[in-house]
Amino acid sequence: MSTKGTHIPDRLKIPFAGITPAPTQEKGQDLFPTGNWRSIRPVYRDKLPPCNNACGTNEKIQGYLDLVKRGKYLDAYALIKEDMPFPSVTGRVCYHPCEQACNRGKYDEAISIRAVERFLGDLGQALKHDVVKAGKSNGKKVAVVGSGPAGHSAAYQLARLGYKVTILEKSPKAGGLNRGGIPDWVLPQDVLDREIERLVELGITIKTNVEVGKDVTWDDLKKNYDAVVLAVGLTEPNSVRAEGEDKNGVHYGLPFLRDIGMGTSKVKMGARVAVIGGGNTAIDCAREALRQGAVEVTMITVEAHPQEMPASPEDLHDMLEEGVELMHGRAVTAVLGNGKVEALQLHPARFSGAINASPITVDREAQAERFHADNVIIAIGQRAALKWLPDEFKTDRGTIKIDRFGRLGDTNFFAAGDVVQLGSGQPLMVVNAVGDGKRVAFNLDKVVRGESLQPRTIPVDVIFDLNRMNMTYFPHFPRVHQEMLASASRRKTQDEVIQAFTEEQAVEEAGRCFSCGTCNACDNCYLVCPEPCIARPERSNGMYKILIDYCKGCRVCIEECPTGCLEGVPELDFDTGVVRMDTAFAISPGLHGRQAEELRKLGERAAKNI
C-alpha cells in the first residue's frame, strides 16, 4: 500500500476532491489562489482629469461632480473649498478653462462645470456656518496686502493653516478685482459680501483704507509680521497714448467698473459710447455702458476678427446679443473734441506679431476715420503701482520679481496674482490668481516652518486621450444650459444675466461627467471580474480591493474600466520592489487624495497582503 503512512500537512489540508465552498465577498474563492498565473496586475491608479489640470487652482472637479451626482452636495462643497475659497464667485465669473479642457467636449459637449460650481457655491452661501474652519493657531502673523482673488485665496489658506492673518486693503471695501472689476449683473455684491464675511468667520482681520506705500511701509510690514503676501494686483490702467486722451468723457476700464462696484461712480454715459479694447474687461465695460444709459455702444479693436479677440466666446456672444457693435482693425490715434469727447480719430492697425500682446502697427498713411462718440472707455489692460517696492524686487515688465515658489529673494515676502503673472504668458484670470494665492500660502507655510521648498517631481498623468477610457459606456447626452435673462430686457438692469442651475439640472449635468481616469465607484470592475476577485466591502471611490491571490491578470476589468482608472502593471515590476512603490501605487498628491486614501496605503503593505 503506497499510501500507507502518508499524511497531508495541515497547511495543505483541502476539502474533498478540492470541492470548495462558494466564494464570499470578503475572501473571494478562498482556497486555491490562482494569482500565480498573473503577468499583469490591475491597479487602480487615478489620473489627473483634464479639468482639474486646466483649473488655475486645480479644483478637484471630477471629485465634486461625482459627489453632486450622488446627492452629496455638502461633501462636494467641502471638496471644492479645499482649493477655492469662493465657489459662489468663480461659479459666476470664471472663464472656466476646465470646460475648454473637458474631454466630453471632444465627444459631444463639455460639462457645464461652472454652473455646478455656482450651485455648490450658492449652497455654501446659504449655510449658517461654513464647513471650513481655521487651523489650530501657530502664533504666527501674516499680512496679506490686497483682498482680490489672490489675496483672498492666500489669506483663506493661511487661516486654515493656523496663521493669524491680517488683510490690508486700500479701498473702502474688501474684494479687490472681484469687487471692482466685475459688474453686478455678473456677480451681485451681496454674494461677494458673504464670501468676505466667511473670511472674517475664519478669524481674519480685514483693514480697509490701508494703502501700502502710504499708510504702511515695506519696513512696517517686515517688522510687524512673520511673513507677508503681496497681492496688490494691477491698479493703473494702460493708456492708448493718443492725443487728447485727457479730455472729459474718457474713462478707463477697470476704474470705470470699480467706481460703479464701490458705489462711488459719478459717471453719466452719453448716448454713443466707444469701447477701446478686445478683451474681457472691454466686453464688461461695453455691456456696463448699456446699463449706465448708453444707447449705442461700439467696441473698437485692433484685432481684425472676433475670433482673434482675447475674450471668452460666450461673453462675446452675450454682448453681441445685447446689441453692442464691433469695429475691427483700427486704433485710436486721437481723441477729438473741445474739452469733452466728441469723436475719435481712427486709423487702420494690426498687431505686428502673431499674438495680440505684440506692438501695434498703425497705418497713418491711410485716410483717417472720424468716429462720433459721447464717451470713450479705454480697456486695454492694467499695470501695477509699485513705487513702494524696493527696486531689487522689480522686474523690467513692471511686476514683482519672485522665484518659482512666489518668494521675494530670501525674504519672508511672497507675491501672488496678477502683479506677478502679468506678461508671464498666463491669462489673467480670477481662478489663476486664486491658484497662485493658494500655492504661495503653502510655500509661505513651509518657509516659516523652516522646511525647504522642492519643486514637484512626480510626473502628472493627465488623461487627454479618449482611447484610454472605454467610451462604449458613455452615451451621447446634451449639455444642460443655464437659463439667461432675455437680451432685450437685461441690457438696462443690474440683474444677474445668467441664471443658476436647479438641483435637478446640477445633478443631471454632473452625471454627464466621464470621471476621466478616476475611479468613481461605478462597480463595473466588480461586475465583470470573472473570478470574482474584486471585493467591494465598502462602497466608496477607489475602495475596491483586488484579491491579488486570485486575480489571474485576465485584464477584463482593465479593458472594461469606463474611466481608464484601472491599469495593467507588469507583475515583474512588483517583484523588484522599486517600481511597485513608485509607479503602481504612487497617487499624485493633492489630486484625489481623499478618494485615494486606501490606495495610497497599499504601497506601505507587503506585496503579498494586498
Place this chain on the structure above:
Amino acid sequence: MPTATATKKKVRINGCVASAQAAKYADVDVIAAYPIRPYTATMMALAQMVANGELDAEYIVADSEHSQLSIAHGASSSGARVFTGSSGVGVQFAYELYSPISGSRMPVQMMIADRTLDPPGDFGSEHTDALSTRDMGWLMGWACDAQEAFDNHLMGYRIGEDPRVLLPQMVCQDGFFVSHITSDVELPDADQVKEFLPPYKHPYPLDPRRPVSHGPQIMPEQGPPLQLERARAMEESMAVIEEVHDEFAKIFGRRYDPWVEEFMTDDADVVFFMQGGHAVTARFAIQHMRDKGLKVGLVRLRTIRPYPTDRVKDVLSKFKVVGVIETNMGLGSPSSGGVLYSDACAALYESDKRPLVVSFMAGMGGEAIVLKEFYWMTEKMLQAQKRGKIEKRTHWVGFEE
C-alpha cells in the same frame, strides 16, 4: 433482439444488452450516449427502454465522445447516477475527461465493448482502447461473458459510489466475443438490486441551494495532496471491492473472486494469465489438454485497476511457467509486446519462487484465439519449463513455427 421486455428471470441476450439491462436495474438517472460499434448496441437497447417507459432517465445523445464524457461528468457532479459507454477510438477521443472525472471523484460508469484502435481499422476486439486509460484513476476490469458483464456493472456502481471510494468505473467486455454473442443471463429481482445498490449520494453535488465550486484551479503545492487522496481512494477501494463481491454473492447467489479466476490450477505447472472473453476458449483448450495429461491451467485477471499485486504474486508463484495472453498493444513495452506482461512481472518480482514469464500476442485485430493456438502456446510454455528458460519474452502467435 431480446431486450428487457423479457419477463422471465433468465433471458438470452448479448453482452451489450446485458450492460443496458444492468443500467436499467441500477436505475440510472442520466445516459450520455454517442454511437460507435460495438457499444452502439447498448445505447440502442437503452434508447428503447427509455422510449417505452421501462427506464426513467435523461437520455442525452452527445455530438462526440468528448461531449459524451463531459455530459457524464457534469451530470455526475449534480448528483446523478450516470451511465455511458464507448468503444475503440471513441474511448480515445474522450481521453481528456478521464482524469478530471476521477480527480473530481465522480463515480461515472462507462461500459466498454472493446474495439481495435486504428490500424487495422476493423471492428474486432483488442483491449488497448480501455487499457490505454488504465492509469487515469478509474476502477477497471473485464468480464468474460454477458452474465459477468451484467454483474460487474451492478457491482461497479456499488463500489464506485461507496463514500470510501467515489471513483469512476470502466466495466469492460470484449467486443463481439462478449458484446454480440447471445448467452443466458439471469436477471435479478428489482428488490434484490434495491437491497444491493442504495441510491447515489455525492457529498457535495452542484446545487444552487448549496453553492460549491467543483474543479477550481489550484496552486502547484495543492496538487500533490489531491493526487495522494486519489491514490488513497484507489487503494482503499480494494477492501470495498472484496466486501461488495461478498455481499453480491449473498444477495444474488453468484460468487466471483474479485481479482482472479483460477481454472484447473491445482496441480498446474504452466498457466495462461489473461483477461476477457478469450478465457472461455481457453477453458475448453485446457480441458482438452488435460485429457492428454498436460498440467495446464488458467488464471484470469478480473480486476486490473486497482491491480491486485499481492494476489497475482501469490497465485502465479505457484507455477513453473506463466504465459501472458495480451490481446493489446504495448509497442516498445518491456516485453516489446503487450502491457499485461509488465504488471505481472512487477507483481512477481518480490516473489521467492518466481515462475518463468512469457508473453503471447494473440487475438490481435479482433481475431479469435482458436484452440490450436492455445495448444501451440501450451507447447511453448512446456518447452520453457523443460529448458528452465524462456525462448523469448514475446511470441507472436500464428506467425512463428
